[in-house]
Amino acid sequence: MFQLRSLIVKSRAPFVANLRVLPISTDIYFRATITRSRSSTAYKKQTPSNKKWKPSEFHIPNKFSTKDENAKYSYEAVSDFRDKLLYSLKDNEMYERAKFLSVPHSLYFSELQNFIKLASQDKIDSISIDTIRDSLTRGGEAEASLLTMPAYLHYLAKEFPDRMTKFLTTKSFVSTENVHLVYLNARAMRRKIIMHVGPTNSGKTYSALKRLEESFNGIYCSPLRLLAHEIYNKMLSIGRPCRLITGEDRREPDEHENLDEIPRDSKNNKINTILSCTIEMVNCSSLFEVGVIDEIQMIQDSQRGWAWTNALLGIRAKELHLCGEETAIPIVQKLLSLTGDSIEIRRYDRLNELTVEETGLDGDWSKVKEGDCVVTFSRKNIFKVAKEIELASGMKCALIYGQLPPENRIIQANLFNDPNSEYKVLVASDAIGMGINLKIKRIIFESVYKFDGRLERRLTLSQIKQISGRAGRYGISKVLGLVTTFNNSHLDTVKEALDMKAGAIQRAGIFPSGRQIYKLAHAFPNASFSQIVYSIIDTYSPSDLYFLSNTSHLIQLSKHLDQFKLPKSSYYTMMCAPINHRNDFVLKMAGYFANSINNSTPLDICEIIEVPKGSIRTFETLLLVESMHRSLILFIWLHYYYPSIFWNLEGALELKLSLENFIQSGMANHKSLKAIEKKRFM
Numbered sequence: 092m093f094q095l096r097s098l099i100v101k102s103r104a105p106f107v108a109n110l111r112v113l114p115i116s117t118d119i120y121f122r123a124t125i126t127r128s129r130s131s132t133a134y135k136k137q138t139p140s141n142k143k144w145k146p147s148e149f150h151i152p153n154k155f156s157t158k159d160e161n162a163k164y165s166y167e168a169v170s171d172f173r174d175k176l177l178y179s180l181k182d183n184e185m186y187e188r189a190k191f192l193s194v195p196h197s198l199y200f201s202e203l204q205n206f207i208k209l210a211s212q213d214k215i216d217s218i219s220i221d222t223i224r225d226s227l228t229r230g231g232e233a234e235a236s237l238l239t240m241p242a243y244l245h246y247l248a249k250e251f252p253d254r255m256t257k258f259l260t261t262k263s264f265v266s267t268e269n270v271h272l273v274y275l276n277a278r279a280m281r282r283k284i285i286m287h288v289g290p291t292n293s294g295k296t297y298s299a300l301k302r303l304e305e306s307f308n309g310i311y312c313s314p315l316r317l318l319a320h321e322i323y324n325k326m327l328s329i330g331r332p333c334r335l336i337t338g339e340d341r342r343e344p345d346e347h348e349n350l351d352e353i354p355r356d357s358k359n360n361k362i363n364t365i366l367s368c369t370i371e372m373v374n375c376s377s378l379f380e381v382g383v384i385d386e387i388q389m390i391q392d393s394q395r396g397w398a399w400t401n402a403l404l405g406i407r408a409k410e411l412h413l414c415g416e417e418t419a420i421p422i423v424q425k426l427l428s429l430t431g432d433s434i435e436i437r438r439y440d441r442l443n444e445l446t447v448e449e450t451g452l453d454g455d456w457s458k459v460k461e462g463d464c465v466v467t468f469s470r471k472n473i474f475k476v477a478k479e480i481e482l483a484s485g486m487k488c489a490l491i492y493g494q495l496p497p498e499n500r501i502i503q504a505n506l507f508n509d510p511n512s513e514y515k516v517l518v519a520s521d522a523i524g525m526g527i528n529l530k531i532k533r534i535i536f537e538s539v540y541k542f543d544g545r546l547e548r549r550l551t552l553s554q555i556k557q558i559s560g561r562a563g564r565y566g567i568s569k570v571l572g573l574v575t576t577f578n579n580s581h582l583d584t585v586k587e588a589l590d591m592k593a594g595a596i597q598r599a600g601i602f603p604s605g606r607q608i609y610k611l612a613h614a615f616p617n618a619s620f621s622q623i624v625y626s627i628i629d630t631y632s633p634s635d636l637y638f639l640s641n642t643s644h645l646i647q648l649s650k651h652l653d654q655f656k657l658p659k660s661s662y663y664t665m666m667c668a669p670i671n672h673r674n675d676f677v678l679k680m681a682g683y684f685a686n687s688i689n690n691s692t693p694l695d696i697c698e699i700i701e702v703p704k705g706s707i708r709t710f711e712t713l714l715l716v717e718s719m720h721r722s723l724i725l726f727i728w729l730h731y732y733y734p735s736i737f738w739n740l741e742g743a744l745e746l747k748l749s750l751e752n753f754i755q756s757g758m759a760n761h762k763s764l765k766a767i768e769k770k771r772f773m
């Protein structure tokens with residue numbers, strides 16, 4: 092656990108002492124790994140006759156398949172899956188979850204063997220061997236248990252309904268039937284949906300935005316903060332009053348416009364504006380003439396897909412434009428067949444050709460040229476690669492990565508786009524993978540594998556297409572787009588991905604709604620935050636149309652916040668708040684903020700965080716300042732929900748600007764940043 096320095100955090104701040112003692116267990120859900128190995132004979136002995144279980148399936152597939160593209164299957168993990176399931180379901184923590192839903196002890200343990208036998212014979216409706224096997228190999232017992240526990244409880248409810256009444260009541264609260272009817276205001280209208288589909292750089296968003304510009308009032312939903320900022324600035328630049336709402340930033344038109352000159356709605360005298368927001372911040376209550384949802388294929392994203400489902404079902408726009416990949420057509424059609432909205436599909440072709448080069452860079456950074464963007468997948472690698480490129484090629488690199496505040500990303504993007512700047516190369520993470528228009532001539536994949544927190548996974552077809560699509564943007568870059576790889580051996584993977592069609596999307600992500608949380612919190616008045624979260628996960632019924640978005644971050648967050656006895660009314664706010672559960676500093680600050688909510692203690696962030704003196708000399712300081720910035724963003728977010736607790740917004744915004752300037756000074760000097768020994772910062 093790192094120590095906060097008094098230099099950076101004012102020592103009189105009350106939380107400093109607290110922070111040092113808070114136990115943060117990052118391995119609660121990811122501790123289980125696959126350790127036992129089996130010989131192939133043992134594997135054969137255990138393997139049921141089911142033909143799906145072929146050892147060949149458990150190696151990294153050479154070719155992309157639409158079914159599974161990425162998992163590094165471990166054959167050992169599959170061979171003893173019965174033991175693992177039994178072991179994980181017998182775990183006391185698992186039984187506690189069942190107990191919370193009033194499952195009798197005797198029933199829970201007496202039926203376990205039977206359930207596992209049936210599951211291994213693929214005779215349990217709600218779960219297939221394939222899914223259990225996938226999750227065992229991907230995430231170990233902990234992840235598999237997130238799937239098998241609900242399956243087991245559903246099995247018990249089917250076989251012993253009289254003994255599972257509480258489970259059945261809770262299940263009815265989180266039902267996935269008629270999700271579309273939750274949005275009654277949108278259901279009260281017949282919307283016209285126009286779906287713009289095609290490859291990257293084909294002008295889909297351009298066409299939808301043209302319609303938005305002409306509209307009386309409208310909403311643009313972005314997959315990224317940076318893109319929401321880009322559209323906000325674009326609208327202002329053409330004289331359209333625009334609002335911006337992202338998890339961390341809210342801007343109203345009166346900061347930029349003369350209010351008297353702005354056209355007003357004749358009925359309620361409200362200003363007619365365009366709203367540019369990140370998709371999680373979508374407004375489903377106001378009525379818009381035109382709405383635009385960008386990158387609709389993200390509806391299948393395991394973490395964030397729910398936000399696209401929510402926007403698609405909930406936006407109250409007479410005309411709703413969806414931009415994205417062709418693969419999203421089936422799921423959109425299925426959902427719209429329920430809502431009764433009309434749909435028109437417009438197809439687009441790529442405006443600029445995209446070519447994969449004949450060879451990679453052969454592992455040689457001196458082959459990098461002006462206008463290249465090198466894509467790599469960790470913050471640590473971004474700095475390392477940039478340094479190597481600057482040494483090998485003599486060209487300066489701009490850097491863009493996920494943790495960098497959007498304001499700093501914009502500065503870096505502008506430095507790269509400006510032909511007169513000395514920054515000729517961009518080194519970026521996949522944060523540039525969607526929508527953003529950068530003057531990139533060639534994309535270079537430093538690797539085609541990305542660590543997802545547990546395993547190195549090959550990039551998906553969609554990721555490779557999206558990232559490659561940043562090269563040769565029509566109207567910005569005058570040349571055709573080029574793509575290559577740092578390692579020659581990765582080139583075929585990229586070629587293959589760009590030639591392949593991704594499979595159709597069949598299911599949309601969903602996430603517990605505020606209403607469900609409210610109902611459950613009332614049904615279980617003494618329950619902790621994590622018990623409420625588990626009760627949703629455990630009673631969720633699989634559906635052909637929806638899947639429950641990845642909840643592991645929510646579990647970790649809720650367990651952490653359990654220590655602070657949050658009021659129930661805050662559960663949903665904290666669930667949606669911008670809290671990166673992998674960032675210890677932010678997680679601790681979230682706990683501290685939760686404490687303030689619990690005690691109704693007013694908090695001035697300027698009393699807690701201050702900009703460090705001097706300059707950034709180490710990666711650690713840069714990361715710490717980035718984490719402080721993220722905590723500040725969380726504070727600002729909470730201000731909008733609890734203004735009397737999280738007060739002094741003006742001071743917080745000033746501090747935000749100072750931190751961004753400080754970060755910028757570190758970025759300008761990134762080549763001379765040093766690492767101190769603690770690697771965990773990176």
Ligand SMILES: Nc1ncnc2c1ncn2[C@@H]1O[C@H](COP(=O)(O)OP(=O)(O)OP(=O)(O)O)[C@@H](O)[C@H]1O
Nearest residue numbers: 290291292293294295296297526528560564565566
């Ligand atoms: N008709 C047009 N006239 C001028 N510029 C255009 C036109 N159509 C597209 N562009 C420009 O081409 C680039 C790519 O367009 P756009 O962002 O709409 O592509 P897209 O299909 O949405 O791609 P992606 O999915 O990669 O975001 C943008 O810079 C856009 O401004």
